Amino acid sequence: MGAFKMRGATNAIMQLPEDHKSKGVVTHSSGNFAQALSLAAQSLGVRAYIVMPKTAPQVKKNAVKDYGGLIIECEPTLEARELAAEKVVQTKGATFIHPSNDLNVILGQATAGKELLEDYPHLDYLFTPVGGGGLIAGTAIASKHFGKGCKVIGGEPMEADDAYRSLESGQIESNNSTNTIADGLKTQLGSINFPIIQQGVEQIIRVEETEIIHAMKLIWERMKIICEPSSAVALASLLKKKSNYKDQNIGIIISGGNVDLSELPF
Template sequence: MSAENSKVGLPISPDDIYKAAKRIGPYVHRTPVLTSARLNEIFGAELFFKCENFQHIGAFKARGAHNAVFALNDADASKGVVAHSSGNHAAALCLAAVNRGISAKIVMPHNSARVKIDAVKRLGGEINFCEPSISAREAGVEDIMARTGAALVHPYNDAHVIAGQGTTALEFLEECPDLDALLAPIGGGGLLSGCAIIAKALKENIFVCGVEPLHANDAFRSWKSGTMQTNTNAETIADGLRGQLGDMALDIFLEKIDHVIEVSEEDIVQAMRLVWSELKIVIEPSSAVPVASLLKQRACISGDKIGIVVSGGNVDLDALPW
């Protein structure tokens, strides 16, 4: 990993993302890009959906986790890896650990979605449940690190993880070089920050835009003010976006992204239903967040060819919001 970005001193360079693509290539899917004439008609735009719901473990998180795990040296790797995660990163880290032949320990909030808990168990991860707060998660991880020497793979505030997530946009722009805009959801910010670095390197004038729930709008407020803001609670259906924005992501956002849009819970549900109905794919609520921005805030987005990162498809079919 290079020490700095050639232009602005960021901790991740486009070259790190190319290296990540090479490192994780054998372990991740090159996911398809889907389109829908009907959705284009509804939204008055040409939409392209990069389907990370079809990725291993059902989410883009497989990319960052594999990059971090395969970047470890053998001595560090032998002690295993540890992370806290509301779910998709947990499953991703377990899969990467299985692929490298090492152990994974996961600190998870006890209210995580059942499908996400089951996925971790199936992949051989050792789960340590905690309260659903950042401080409880971090304390759980520190305890495991102290006891076992396991390497922390943070879900988003980690240069290798961010570089891995950035491979999503690298593939997307390789397949769709004409995109005018790139939209991704913001939770901890790893996906959008990795994507922004490579997208702006490949296409200087592409409009890179993050979207987040109004009810968990730490990223919007942080990006707007230039200083880190926190959520007091984060009551959104988009369970993957409840976490706190990372320091590394904020630094990258301030250099690389053009806009952040906040969306309502109602619009998230409507967008999720539209994607299920028209694109015929199963997406989790977090993935509906960028689509929701097109419902009432289309005018905020520059350009007619809009690329949307569909972040994941791990949803509880017994608890659909309609």
């Protein structure tokens, strides 16, 4: 479905016992994970309930429906969506799967870095974006087990820098604002992925909005890959500090191409 979230969603469902699978899975997301869980569930013959704010764009609701997800609408607040998801757990017996703060999701996301390291075993650095923390936590695990001293660096929007500040303070911090074009990175770190990130990530580099857009355009023009702003943040962070990484072998995970082609930022 065009984003790494598919990896985590698939693994999380596959690891469920059969009697759990038969009752379905539920998540709250209006982004790529909603589509990923819907499609992964459909592929595995499992029902997927997706809690989405009623204000979510119709195009995102349609994408979930197209992948067979059953949408449950709620008010656009954190409390409402958690309540709605909990209700599905209670009434349907479905298993809740968090988009990023779930070990099997994290291990699924880890396969991206694992595959990159299989192709290029001598990477010195692996760059990923940081949103909810699932991808970078998975990448840290992959790097530890499959890399040869490969260090993991995260790129994060200045406007949603909870991971940067959490690593500074040593505890999970909240985003002060989420006024960023990288809409997939507005989410918060969680209790499961944060310790993995603390242990396995060397550094988070924060980038400005203009740097994100520049990196995104560069990927489009040079690599001919359609990526969304959130996916371009890792390259943006490398470009910002490129003098620090001279002559190093660097891998960048670019994933997620959910873009409205009629509303490009360039």
